[in-house]
């Protein structure tokens with residue numbers, strides 16, 4: 001593993017623009033940025049991509065351009081991970097599975113082995129997602145170099161129950177690929193910060209930039225530590241956002257303010 005410091009993981013978020021309805025062009029563009037990220041002097045251990053990078057929100061054509069069974073996306077991500085010895089959380093892609101379309105994240109270890117698959121649980125009605133996509137049905141977490149990561153996608157961060165359930169299941173970091181637009185920058189930053197502070201976990205959030213059909217995506221990808229401190233934040237332009245994270249800090253913060261021990265689950269409503 002290319003750890004920069006003992007027990008630390010070097011993370012690089014690929015804050016890219018996405019061309020609507022153009023999976024081939026998007027893959028080529030992302031590959032250029034990912035190559036830039038891994039060829040830097042300080043090579044990352046983990047790359048994270050944005051949401052729906054293959055198609056963007058081309059929902060009315062999605063049946064025709066979604067990746068059948070995710071085959072093409074998985075093969076490409078796996079080959080890149082293996083070639084460069086880097087772990088990848090491949091943002092998410094529109095995938096066609098048994099006649100349904102899902103918004104699905106695939107994760108790979110540094111040998112190119114698939115280690116995770118998660119389909120977005122909460123579909124975003126403001127963008128008509130529920131008319132075109134099928135929601136996932138499972139909470140997912142996977143191991144990233146000894147660091148348990150919980151999966152979520154964009155709108156999912158508005159549901160604190162999801163991040164809390166992942167944390168209760170052992171996750172020390174929440175991964176959030178997104179296509180989150182203006183004018184809700186305040187929501188994005190506040191919700192991500194809250195998920196980090198309340199669950200005392202890292203939040204690793206990669207948002208796209210650029211404009212598509214009148215919607216402006218603001219980037220501001222974030223790496224937030226379990227105290228809620230911002231380790232790195234993107235601008236509103238394309239860039240690679242980097243930071244170092246350490247599993248030990250999660251244990252330290254959880255030890256200092258024992259939120260999990262102080263919960264009163266017997267009093268909370270679950271319906």
Ligand SMILES: O=C(O)CCC(=O)C(=O)O
Nearest residue numbers: 124154155179180181184
């Ligand atoms: O919740 C929001 O404001 C944005 C969510 C979103 O754009 C998405 O889930 O694709």
